[in-house]
Amino acid sequence: MITKVSDSFYSFLPTGCKLCHEGAKMVLFITGLCRNNCFYCPVSDERRNKDVIFINERSVSSKEDILQEAHSMKALGTGITGGEPLLVLQRVLDCIRLLKKNFGMSHHIHMYTAESPDKAQLQDLNNAGLDEIRFHPPQHLWDIFANSEFARSVTWAKELGMVVGIEIPCIHKANCIVPFALEYDIFLNLNELEFSVTNAAALKERGYFLLYDELSSAAGSRDIALDIKKQYPYVQFNFCSSRFKDAVQLRKRLLRTADVIARTFDEITQDGTLFYGVITGDEEEIIRLLIHLNVPKDLYSPAGARVELGWWVLEDIAKSITGRFESYYEECYPTHGKMVVERVPLTIDSMYLR
Numbered sequence: 001m002i003t004k005v006s007d008s009f010y011s012f013l014p015t016g017c018k019l020c021h022e023g024a025k026m027v028l029f030i031t032g033l034c035r036n037n038c039f040y041c042p043v044s045d046e047r048r049n050k051d052v053i054f055i056n057e058r059s060v061s062s063k064e065d066i067l068q069e070a071h072s073m074k075a076l077g078t079g080i081t082g083g084e085p086l087l088v089l090q091r092v093l094d095c096i097r098l099l100k101k102n103f104g105m106s107h108h109i110h111m112y113t114a115e116s117p118d119k120a121q122l123q124d125l126n127n128a129g130l131d132e133i134r135f136h137p138p139q140h141l142w143d144i145f146a147n148s149e150f151a152r153s154v155t156w157a158k159e160l161g162m163v164v165g166i167e168i169p170c171i172h173k174a175n176c177i178v179p180f181a182l183e184y185d186i187f188l189n190l191n192e193l194e195f196s197v198t199n200a201a202a203l204k205e206r207g208y209f210l211l212y213d214e215l216s217s218a219a220g221s222r223d224i225a226l227d228i229k230k231q232y233p234y235v236q237f238n239f240c241s242s243r244f245k246d247a248v249q250l251r252k253r254l255l256r257t258a259d260v261i262a263r264t265f266d267e268i269t270q271d272g273t274l275f276y277g278v279i280t281g282d283e284e285e286i287i288r289l290l291i292h293l294n295v296p297k298d299l300y301s302p303a304g305a306r307v308e309l310g311w312w313v314l315e316d317i318a319k320s321i322t323g324r325f326e327s328y329y330e331e332c333y334p335t336h337g338k339m340v341v342e343r344v345p346l347t348i349d350s351m352y353l354r
């Protein structure tokens with residue numbers, strides 16, 4: 001049976017993807033180093049070919065960063081990606097052990113690799129607790145995959161009891177790999193080809209163009225997935241669209257995080273962002289005024305040269321602060337660093353309640 005969600009469709013969802021659908025999967029970018037140079041590579045300049053680690057959007061400098069991020073989104077699993085994780089195998093093993101030790105064996109971990117690990121590497125990954133491995137071969141191997149070293153790695157990974165799949169962008173020649181997935185009884189994840197800042201020129205050079213102005217989907221990618229679905233109805237198959245990543249996956253992860261980190265006075269929006277009021281100026285003076293106005297302590301929080309408070313509280317006390325302090329509504333992501341999405345100055349016209 002084929003299920004459809006936000007332009008995505010699938011006949012089979014591996015556990016790694018199921019958790020992603022719930023927004024419960026954390027992304028561990030383990031290194032930007034990679035020996036390949038795929039034209040469709042979406043890795044940003046900040047990360048590409050640099051040995052850097054990120055957990056979701058957050059740069060990692062210690063184990064605690066990883067654990068904090070997992071707590072902040074109530075993560076039920078982790079996807080290890082890069083760059084090429086096998087280039088920093090020991091780091092991967094340490095992180096798998098760290099996560100399993102702190103969140104239990106049920107914390108599901110999957111990993112991508114564009115290389116063909118040998119038996120010893122797979123054994124190490126399996127012993128550390130890796131649950132699922134997704135092979136991400138470069139495009140020139142897709143039509144000779146069965147005769148490549150990847151076929152060997154797939155066999156060994158299966159023998160070790162891991163869940164095994166192939167994950168590639170849905171472009172020309174993706175269909176060549178389907179018979180292999182069927183023969184070896186492994187799942188196939190096709191990602192909609194997406195434009196990014198770093199791959200846009202290479203994609204345009206090859207004749208790709210945007211399907212919609214507001215999304216990064218490349219035209220034609222989804223059609224290839226539809227053809228594969230029609231031609232191979234029995235393959236364990238998932239097509240993951242760009243719209244799905246934005247509308248479902250990211251939004252759900254933001255909602256989970258907002259749920260954990262929201263203060264009493266933060267309003268959580270439908271998109272998973274936080275909405276509150278801000279008064280800027282001398283912190284002590286603002287707090288004196290809030291106490292004088294009998295604003296309960298749990299409805300505001302000092303934050304440097306500003307005080308954040310419930311947006312409705314800000315509206316209630318608007319007359320007392322006008323002319324003395326600057327104030328505005330603010331909306332931010334609940335993620336580390338709390339990137340601001342929008343700031344609207346408080347004026348009579350901007351007030352939500354009056």
Ligand code: SF4
Nearest residue numbers: 034036038041083114
């Ligand atoms: S293997 Fe992955 S990380 Fe490496 S160049 Fe290709 S797409 Fe980028």
